[in-house]
Amino acid sequence: MQGTTHAVSGFAGGLWVATWSRMAVDPWNELVSGTSLPGLHVLSDRDALLFAAVAAGWAIASDLDTPRSKATRVWGRLSATLTWPLRKVVKHRKQTHYLVLSSLAMAGLVLLAGMYPLAAALVVAWVTGLALTGLDDVLPGDTSHPGTNLTLSAIAGALAYHFSWYPWWMPLAAAVGVAVHIIGDSLTTAKAPRIGGGRWGLGLFSNGTRGESIVFVLLCGAIGYWFVYSIGAAASPLRQLFVS
Structure with missing residues (x-):
């Protein structure tokens, strides 16, 4: 898959992981309410969007x-x-494309970086640059220009360092992004590698062909669906068009 399709798929995957997690977290929090058992974090719509942007990177x-x-x-x-x-x-498409191993390795590195403020800020700067580059074709302006991208990434990293911003879900977003990338590659004719050799996947289309364009449109539709049904007050007029 091409970079933009990977990034959009990461964004869509991040949105749906953040949303589906509520289906498990909300019942659990209701169950343990009033007991000594700990509750779990629930991502707000704002945090879900941040999660998705990080996963896109x-x-x-x-x-x-x-x-x-x-x-x-x-x-x-x-x-x-x-x-x-x-x-x-x-x-x-070898060591960095093993589905489980690569996803866990990236999550582990991001988790480790979070233990050190400077490393955490560098991770925020790096993933900001990745997201701006990956989503450049669907964002206004030229966010993939190296100078512009580096400036915006540095600002993001500096703010993260100053405000000690490194949310608990950063490793999860990294794992989701990497996993979605590899699953996307498995749909192409090149497929994804197995650790023991050989490749796995459906091999439905080649990079940059009409098949990938169809996947891209479907991903955009999934993101649009999330905005209509999950944003809340800002999307309520749109939601009424579909549920009334």
Whole structure:
């Protein structure tokens, strides 16, 4: 899949994971209400959007193993140089594309970074750059320009450091983004790799073909559906058109 489709799929996946989690969390919190058992966090609509944006960024991170990807070029030569050692160690669509292992590894790294304020700020800056680059085709302006992207990413990282912003769900969003990326690749003719060798997937279409365009439209429709049914007061007039 192309970078934009990966990012949009990560955004859609993030929205649905955040929404579906409420179906399990809300009943649990009602069950333990008034007891000594702990309640669980519930993502608000605002947090669900942030979760989705972060997942969108991580959804292109697996392609750091190729020099021509959006992820590698996010900050121009700077990011290409910083990620060069990774590309010397791994092959494209190999180690960074193992569904379970890659998702857990990314979540673990993001969790570890959260233990150190400076590392956490750098992660926020990095995923901001990834999200702005991945979603560039659907965002206003040229957010994929290396200079613009680096400036916005640095601002995000500085604010995260100043306000100690590193939500508990960051590792989960990383895992979701990476998993969605690999599942997306499994739909293409190149498929996704197995750890023991060989590949798995449906092989429905090639990159950049009409099949991918159809997937892109369906993902946008899923995101639109979420906005109509989940945003709340801002979307209530739209919701009434569908439920009345």
